Amino acid sequence: MITLDHVKKTYRSQNQTVEAVQEYSEEIQPGEFVIITGRSGAGKSTLLSLIGGLIRPDTGRVLVEGHDLWALSDEERSRLRCRTMGFVFQFASLIPTLTVLENVLLPTAFLPEGEGGDLNRALELLSRVGLAEQADRLPWQLSGGQQKRVAVARALLLRPAVLLADEPTADLDEQTEAEITALFGEVNRAGTTVVIATHNTDLSVRATRHLVLSGGLVTHAS
């Protein structure tokens, strides 16, 4: 379960102060499919970063599976992120000198000493995203859509309890967008909590909850 408890985040620059997320409390139950929509600058990504423990809230607490993220040390928080969260971004950000399979196995670099990732699962995930034949290729040999699918496989390798995605379908053609969306649905049906920040309101069909943000404030929840 993810709990946001009176969380608030403000960005300050020299001349202005932007309330990216105004004081907000929310509980996301395991297995939920949540989409966060809103205009650019509404605070979607900030809310996602707060849930993922990537930025520290000014006030309030963020609890993931009972752990108060900001009561943990950076090492503990990073380990929790490695074990329980998977991230998918607008850009795949694959490492160009590693093969597709190695890119999928990348999260294993952050597992504690003595632990490892399941090679068969990595191959199976590549198969699920239709890239089993490309396992030994380098990222530049794949199309943008294929790279995005590798990024999804990478995010799912360690069976995360929570999948967080920031604009995962931006810049994709319709077919790839449909494939990625279907994959998120599949992952969610398997029990993973999915939280997506997006402009794409088509995803709301699959969502169990739809949060609409405006000026850092959740204006509508359904």
Place this chain on the structure above:
Amino acid sequence: MPPELVRLTAWDLLWAELRRSPRRSLAGLAVALVATIAVFGTTWTLAGMKAVLASDMQRMGADIVLAPRGYQDAVGRLLTAGTAPAIPTTIPVAEWRSHLTPEWVYGIVGFQGWSLERGGAGKLSGPSASIVLVRLDQYASPMITRQMLVTALPDAEVVVAEQSTRQVTRHLQLLVRLLGTGAGVGLLGAVLMSGLLASITVAERRAELGMLRTMGATQWFLMSLVLAESGVPALAGGVVGALATAAAFVFRDGTGQLRRLTLYGIGSVVGVCAAVVVTALLPALRAAWMDPLEATRR
């Protein structure tokens, strides 16, 4: 069937990043190589000069050197470099000594014949010597004694050791300044270049570094990765530079001071690598403290 567990290591990531831009890695290596040669070469040369001057003055222990006419330069070389070309043993030591009565010349406490028949550093002579080493009382003035010696021994070339070495020291000062500037420029170049390379690397890879952070990389891990990307090529370049410099010194001088040379080499490599790593610290800190989600949006 149990799952086959695999794990990428920090080394895999480091190697992947070093391979990504071979030119940049090579540039980092080359810069450290040049800086190490400059630092190692300079410090070793300076230490060598200092040691030669110190040991020769101490060994000779001469305040004034008497030589046959026409051998002033040879004596100068002996006093400053420790070796001299051959000088025939034509000085009758006892006879020259007999001219130095206390009424004419005072302040002399030692008088010793030295043979340079075969050149080099020379050795104690018999009754005939190539040169004569004169030691003075600590209160005697070498310049006043020189005037007295010129009068007492008109056939002798009278060389004041202090004067001779002072001239060399003046030349050395210029050389030291040039060498020091060379080493400084080399080190500064390495520092600026490596800082620039690290900044470019971090700026180009913001998205990837942010992605690694979301996967579970700690701030310390990201910082270490960036520092290692600068440090590893610097270490490789430093080691190659130190080996090349040491080989050049051994080949040129046939030095028997291998242990000391090794220490200077290691010191230079450590110094250059430390400078490189310290310069990469700022980009490394930037990588560790950036907002990962913001970074992934480029």
